[in-house]
Amino acid sequence: MGRAPCCDKANVKKGPWSPEEDSKLKDYIEKNGTGGNWISLPQKAGLRRCGKSCRLRWLNYLRPNIKHGEFSDEEDRIICTLYANIGSRWSIIAAQLPGRTDNDIKNYWNTKLKKKLMNLLPQSHHNTILPYQQISSPLPSHSTSFYNQPNTSFITNIEPISLPSPISNPFYHNQESLLNGFSTNTSMQYNSIGESVVMFGSEGSCCTSSDGSLGKQEEIMGFQNFMQSSHNHNKLIHGSDGRGEYLVDVNHHWENEKVNLCFGKEITTGLDYDLEYIKQLISCNNGNYLSIDENKMKEEKSMYYYY
DNA sequence: AAAGGTGTCAACCGCTCACTT
DNA sequence: GAAGTGAGCGGTTGACACCTT
Structure with a gap:
């Protein structure tokens, strides 16, 4: 059974928007909002457009603060x-x-x-x-040099x-001063990589127990402590593991509870990394959280900290 | 000047996901 | 649990502008 069309294709206008249509849509949304229902919006706004088209026009062109x-x-x-x-x-x-x-x-x-x-x-x-x-x-393994990792380096x-340039790349050296606020009361290992990156975990393996779980917990604790520092808000966190890499912007209003929630959920799922990562981005406060997949946590892993 | 090629970007299409019934 | 629905997403298209020959 096919899916019902979202609008009457025969009776909706397609193609470029006229200034009049823009004006109608903008006026309507500014006065009434979207009402959470794009499908019915065009009719209410007096537009012969598909709801999806209205949504796209608003989001991509008409809404305030578009650059x-x-x-x-x-x-x-x-x-x-x-x-x-x-x-x-x-x-x-x-x-x-x-x-x-x-x-x-x-x-x-x-x-x-x-x-x-x-x-x-x-x-x-x-x-x-x-x-x-x-x-x-x-x-490549994290036991190799930083700039051997694909893409991000x-x-x-x-x-x-x-x-x-492996020869000229200045990133790979320790720099303790970057670790402001990072608690060292866990046994988690870390490395700083130049002025732009802090790596959580060790290069070879950050796990302190054979199954990796303890190391993971410590890594998370260390990460949380790190993020709780006022010095470390509004930063980009880059995580990587044996199969993928990810990067998130750390929200200025990072809260411990949300970190716990985010990590806790992720650690127990073991679902597909990409899917879960995206879900986390979407579901956690404007998508500014880091997610970690348990299965991948067992592999070599690290988190890089950009600013 | 005209024709053809290329680049840009707004808009569309079809899909997935989440939610509701 | 299944079906229906809307929102949102990414890939693609097509119209137009600009460039080259």
Whole structure:
């Protein structure tokens, strides 16, 4: 049985929006809100448009604080980093760029940024800008050097975008001063990697028990302590494990309870990483939480801390 | 100047997910 | 639990602008 259409296709207008239609939609939503029902909105607003079309027009063009125009180098960097880590989850990437829409970012990536990166990379590196899931070769072990990890290592080293260089890469050295607020009363190991990254856990293995559970708990505790520090809000956290990498913006209003909730749920599920990660991003306070999959926690893992 | 090629981006399509009945 | 429904998402399309020959 096919699905019922969301609107009467024969009686809705398609194609570009006229200024009059824009005005009607904007006026209606400003006065009445969306009412949580896009399907009925066009009729109420006096528009011969599909509800989905109205929603898209509002979200991508009419709503307040939409940013149009050139993307900054910083925005480029964030897009590249997130794309390398989570792939084409444009809505999640958009959530990290205030004023930008997923459609905008998607178009920008497909038409400009991807080419920009390609032009900067030698042919042999072109596959490295693919998100992790699309890379056919296995993810290198964390026992290898930082810049041997795919994607993120070179992406985070761009300012503006530049090539990865194992020789010139300055990231891999310890720097205790980055660990402000990070409690060392757990036995969790950590490394700091240059001025941009702090790695939670050890490179080879951060587990302190054979099954990894204790190390995991300690890692979480350490992470929580770290995040509770006033020094460490509004930062990007990059986590990685044997199969994937992920990165989240740490909300300024990070709360301990939410961290517990988030971690606790994740640790007991063992579900597919990507799915759960996305769910966490969506469900946890504007998508600003880190998720960890238990099965993957048992593998080599680390979290990197960007600022 | 005209034709063809390319780039850009707004909008559409079809799908999944979450929620309700 | 199954079916129905709406919201939201990512991939794709198509119209238009601009560039090249």
